[in-house]
Amino acid sequence: MAFNKVCLVGGNGNLGTILLNGLVAAGDFTVTVAKRASSKSTPGAGSSVEQITIPDDMNLAGLTDALRGQDVVIASFPLVDVNQHLRLVEAAALAGVKRFIPADFGSCDAASPNARRLLKLYRDKDLVRHKCEEIAAANPAFSWTALVCGHFFDFGFHDGLLHFDLENKTADILDDGSVRASASTLRRVAEGTVAALRRPEPTRNRTLYIQSFCRSQPEVLAALERVTGVTWTRRTIDSKAFLEEASRKLAAKYDKHTMEEIVFVLGALEADWTKEEGFAMELLGLEDEDLDQVVAEVVAGLGK
Numbered sequence: 001m002a003f004n005k006v007c008l009v010g011g012n013g014n015l016g017t018i019l020l021n022g023l024v025a026a027g028d029f030t031v032t033v034a035k036r037a038s039s040k041s042t043p044g045a046g047s048s049v050e051q052i053t054i055p056d057d058m059n060l061a062g063l064t065d066a067l068r069g070q071d072v073v074i075a076s077f078p079l080v081d082v083n084q085h086l087r088l089v090e091a092a093a094l095a096g097v098k099r100f101i102p103a104d105f106g107s108c109d110a111a112s113p114n115a116r117r118l119l120k121l122y123r124d125k126d127l128v129r130h131k132c133e134e135i136a137a138a139n140p141a142f143s144w145t146a147l148v149c150g151h152f153f154d155f156g157f158h159d160g161l162l163h164f165d166l167e168n169k170t171a172d173i174l175d176d177g178s179v180r181a182s183a184s185t186l187r188r189v190a191e192g193t194v195a196a197l198r199r200p201e202p203t204r205n206r207t208l209y210i211q212s213f214c215r216s217q218p219e220v221l222a223a224l225e226r227v228t229g230v231t232w233t234r235r236t237i238d239s240k241a242f243l244e245e246a247s248r249k250l251a252a253k254y255d256k257h258t259m260e261e262i263v264f265v266l267g268a269l270e271a272d273w274t275k276e277e278g279f280a281m282e283l284l285g286l287e288d289e290d291l292d293q294v295v296a297e298v299v300a301g302l303g304k
């Protein structure tokens with residue numbers, strides 16, 4: 001079995017843009033982007049990418065109709081409303097889609113009890129994963145693959161998630177900085193996705209863990225100092241106190257920034273995929289990227 005028709009939902013997004021490029025460049029898929037009816041986005045404009053429209057409210061019947069004929073559906077849009085994601089899985093199965101890739105792509109793993117305890121985001125991702133499992137168990141024609149990649153390394157610099165401030169040359173290091181964490185460039189996530197789709201059987205109904213590299217925060221800081229030629233200011237953060245404070249703030253009032261502060265810690269302290277049974281670098285034919293080279297690209301602004 002080989003997958004041909006691949007439909008990407010969220011092809012205009014931070015990750016979706018890079019996924020779309022990767023899928024098209026792979027050359028072995030017919031790629032379609034599904035965008036919401038009222039969306040002004042123009043993903044894949046001027047290329048061979050087909051566009052289909054899905055209803056704004058992502059109702060089940062409309063999604064099912066739109067997805068007929070697709071082999072693969074990839075969800076790459078935010079978990080603003082988990083019900084949209086749950087309906088998308090259901091609609092994919094009803095439409096005869098063979099492989100579903102949920103909007104996992106996590107900084108940390110939704111299987112982590114700590115991540116689920118701290119953030120609705122991971123409880124939601126876990127719900128979607130369970131929905132995939134449930135549907136695949138009842139319908140063997142349907143299958144899924146979830147990709148967990150750690151922090152988006154290049155994107156995380158530019159949006160502040162990683163707490164390495166390129167402009168002011170400051171770095172926030174958690175505790176003694178001894179913990180290593182996997183992280184992935186956006187292009188690595190695209191490579192991992194393409195590689196998984198090219199290997200339908202060994203990637204069937206599994207969560208796979210990928211990375212560009214697995215390094216401690218001080219190791220990344222040292223690379224930044226080598227590349228920029230400047231000694232950075234290093235600040236130490238007590239992760240326990242930081243998490244407690246952020247959790248207290250979030251419980252009082254939801255805000256995206258505070259949520260992402262918790263993601264920052266989880267992705268730095270609970271994301272060593274090299275220890276996971278589903279660590280899939282070899283399976284997917286991927287090798288670690290060179291840290292200094294990636295850091296140089298980020299510093300030059302190429303990682304944007």
Ligand SMILES: NC(=O)c1ccc[n+]([C@@H]2O[C@H](COP(=O)([O-])OP(=O)(O)OC[C@H]3O[C@@H](n4cnc5c(N)ncnc54)[C@H](OP(=O)(O)O)[C@@H]3O)[C@@H](O)[C@H]2O)c1
Binds near residue numbers: 010105
């Ligand atoms: N590991 C990490 O560090 C990290 C960081 C960020 C995100 N992620 C994950 O990566 C995946 C993609 O996230 P992203 O940040 O790339 O997404 P994003 O940029 O926010 O995606 C936005 C696109 O999704 C589509 N969309 C569909 N339903 C939507 C809705 N209800 N609200 C907003 N947009 C909607 C829109 O396309 P149309 O307008 O064309 O319909 C929009 O252009 C998610 O699974 C997310 O959790 C991981």
